[in-house]
Amino acid sequence: MNAPSQNLRKAFGRVVYAVAKIDGEVQQVEIDVFKNEIAKHEWAKEISLTFEEERALNTDPNIVFLKAMKVFRSNGPSEHYPFFIDLLEKIAEAHDGIVDEEEIMLRRFKEGLLTNINKQ
Secondary structure (H helix, E strand, O other), X not given: OOOOOHHHHHHHHHHHHHXXXXXXXXXXXXXXXXXXXXXXXXXXXXXXXXXXXXXXHOOOHHHHHHHHHHHHHHHXXXXXXXXXXXXXXXXXXXXXXXXXXXXXXXXXXXXXXXHHHHHO
16 A cells, blocks of 8 residues: 555544544543554554644644545545544544544544545
């Protein structure tokens, strides 16, 4: 699998932050799952940097998510989307299972990708 574009990596780092933060607080177990999974891919380091930037700023997860989805819409289909979805689900599941807010955001992410793919 080739590395996704820099814009896509940054956007995904923002979505990871949004999913981890949407239930109120980014939990250490979510960070651990995230770090463990991205360590498997050399190109994923930039995802972590963007995640940490948003976390340090304590940005509103809904705003971060909407901005990131603009990048996904302009990007079009990508072979990386299944990896992204799988990782988001693992992060959401990591702390007491997937709560309603996380489920809604995951669904919005998946629907946004499918809508984008179907327009191509």
